[in-house]
Amino acid sequence: MSGKFPAVILAVCCLISACSSGKANTLAASAESAVVNSGALATITQNYAASKFVAERITEDELNPVLQAGVRSPSARNRQPWHFTVVRGDAELAGGIIPNITAGNVIIVISGEGADTDKSVVLDCALATQNIYLAAQALGLGSRIYTGPIDTVNAKYRESLGLPGGYSAVALVRIGRIEPVDALSAASSRKNPDGMISGR
Numbered sequence: 001m002s003g004k005f006p007a008v009i010l011a012v013c014c015l016i017s018a019c020s021s022g023k024a025n026t027l028a029a030s031a032e033s034a035v036v037n038s039g040a041l042a043t044i045t046q047n048y049a050a051s052k053f054v055a056e057r058i059t060e061d062e063l064n065p066v067l068q069a070g071v072r073s074p075s076a077r078n079r080q081p082w083h084f085t086v087v088r089g090d091a092e093l094a095g096g097i098i099p100n101i102t103a104g105n106v107i108i109v110i111s112g113e114g115a116d117t118d119k120s121v122v123l124d125c126a127l128a129t130q131n132i133y134l135a136a137q138a139l140g141l142g143s144r145i146y147t148g149p150i151d152t153v154n155a156k157y158r159e160s161l162g163l164p165g166g167y168s169a170v171a172l173v174r175i176g177r178i179e180p181v182d183a184l185s186a187a188s189s190r191k192n193p194d195g196m197i198s199g200r
């Protein structure tokens, strides 16, 4: 206790000194980055689309919370107009949807009731897609959203996927195990936020 007391005083003095010498913004910035680098927010702020997957199989214990994240997604008027279809990477169907897929991967097909015509359903399914994408990354898995194969899925695979009547696929999330990587250097660059954000 006696050892800690001077350290607290020193910290307070440094804080006062930093603020009075115009370093308040620097402190605020580092406080902000400490927040974005911690916990759930770190998964969101450091997400990236995985591309190098390894063959090891995704377990049911990993898959369950990821699907739960989809089920818990918000939707307009709480309609929950989605359906989630799990396709294992070693199923023949998986290779038709994503060529060269890794056997241990899982594809989750997010389909929506009336998604062909209802923009609100597409938005709800997009939110569920994002929840699934981020939940997988929160578990330390790699994930990637795909819409490129959607036309093929809807034209060729509705029946083999067992999509409910009136539902159309909106997006896929590929989930797999990855070698540990530095998320920020693995991600592509983003545009300068100055051009995206206004009013503050």
Ligand SMILES: Cc1cc2nc3c(=O)[nH]c(=O)nc-3n(C[C@H](O)[C@H](O)[C@H](O)COP(=O)(O)O)c2cc1C
Pocket (backbone or CB within 6 Å): 047, 048, 049, 050, 144, 145, 146, 147, 148, 149, 186, 187, 188, 189
């Ligand atoms: C709506 C949507 C559709 C996408 N479709 C594809 C796709 O068909 N094929 C693919 O390889 N990546 C696809 N991606 C992944 C993007 O290319 C990736 O998220 C983007 O380049 C950012 O990558 P990063 O997060 O690693 O920086 C899609 C992403 C989104 C959000």
